[in-house]
Amino acid sequence: MKVSTFEARLDLEQHHRPMVDKRVSANAAVALVNDGDFVAIGGSCFSRTPMALVFELLRSGRRRLTISRPLSCYEADLFFVTGTAERLVTSWVGIGLRWGLSPVIRRYVEEDLAVYEEWSHLGLGLRFKAGAMGVPFLPTMTMLGSDLALREEVEHVHCPYTGQDLLAVPALNPDVTLLHVHRADMYGNAQIDGYSHMDVDMAKAARRVVISAERIVAPEEILRAPAQTILPHFAVDAVVEAPFGAYPHEVYGRYEADMDHFDNYVALLREYGPDEGVRRYMQDTVMAFPDFDAFLESVGTERLGEFTRSAQELTS
């Protein structure tokens, strides 16, 4: 189900988010996602992806989801092969040039098993921004003249003042947005360091918002740096404590991405093919553990420590 901006507004007027302790388990948090929902996933490519929540969503057995991210990484493969999602709304999908094209995305899109709806990076960003602003579209010059605009049948609009021809990108209001942040208090006041991707617009646009956080901090800690708060408590439904909750992706200033993990994943796909490769990855990396902490334990603190050290070196 995808709601209009108008419906999202009506929904929000009826949806109260009292200032209560919103901490829940990842399992309880992803229960906010229903089959067929439009789910936006924060971060971009392999940065600050809420992987603890993604793994839990994959374990949950949800079906027919539409997943949207600015740039999508290999989690898109997992969503398709497990049948969790049937549609991907994004501007790009892959891990990085070094890892080549995803054989999963190739197979699922080329054989019409799933849909990859492509927008330009800003085109998608403005769709979330319109949703976050509570307006049904935003005018822009981007995507004009391209086949992207034709394929997604995006309408044009003329400026009522100057007559300038502009593209009218339609608002996106996800059913649920999942984000990972550096720290949050129990009420959902959320702070990040570094680049913020499209997280803020994706959250403000959504009907329900789940954040996982590297650290749950006392409300006083939030007050000490209020300018770093990217979302207020009244925009958040659930808070999940998830240290290393973006691993094997990165969190700015906290830990770098685990490129070896990506290499091993891609090697699995090469050896066993896209479907069996993903099944093996799911079995060994996602389903083998009751929760994300158990998965992290299998990685080991020593290895995680290396990524922490290299992140500190790059950002201090």
Place this chain on the structure above:
Amino acid sequence: MTNSQVGAVAPRVTPEEMMTVTASRLLADNRVIFAGVGNSLVAAALARRRQAPNLTIVLEGGIIGTHLRPGQLPVSTNEMRAAYGATMLTDISDIFLYAQRGFFDYGFLGAAQVDRYGNINTSFIGDPDAPKVRLPGSGGANDIISLCNEIVIVTAHERRRFVEKVDFITSPGYLSGGTSREEAGLPFGRVSHVVTDLAMFDFEPETRLMRLRALQPGVRVEDVQEATGFELLVAEEIESLEAPTAVELGILRELQGGEFEAEPVIEKGMTR
């Protein structure tokens, strides 16, 4: 490092280095460049370390003024390595809205497929409704080519890449030529050059057809034609591009993590 050691390692200039150096020379100081990762970013970083110390590099991950750490080049526009030494970190849409406002002098990007009007395809090989290959998609390429002021396409020169007409216009160059880009609602921005390991092109001002302007060392017009999937438009005067200097190669290889400096070794036809 002694000269004899330099001689001992003297590696050839790779095709990638050739086009990266050529692209970097197009960048003037005190400008702002929006660069994709890969050769475009390395070209910008090289220019900053040479003729353009006050060039500001912007990346789509929301990163302004990155410096890059030699030997730790990013593989993604959204990672700490891309943000090393940055002056500002913001969000993705914000970066592109700076572009739409007109702040970015240059946009450098690569291409899986490019046609004679500078249109880029990174979406589909074959029929988009039944594609032979589903490519990764636009990312920020469509936005960069639509919204930055002067666009340079940096790509390896292969016949399968340089096609008469792209299968899908992910990122609009001059569309069908003439004034069609302006008529499509893109009054700003122009694709100024295409830089490859074989040659440099500009676009003929009236037709907006890609036009051969200069050749890499040791490359002949026939070589370029052979590696191009459409009939070349050749400028009346063709310039010869200078081989990368030892200084340029030294900086380039240091950026990429090598520690050696080498005299360029250029051989006729080596770029093929």
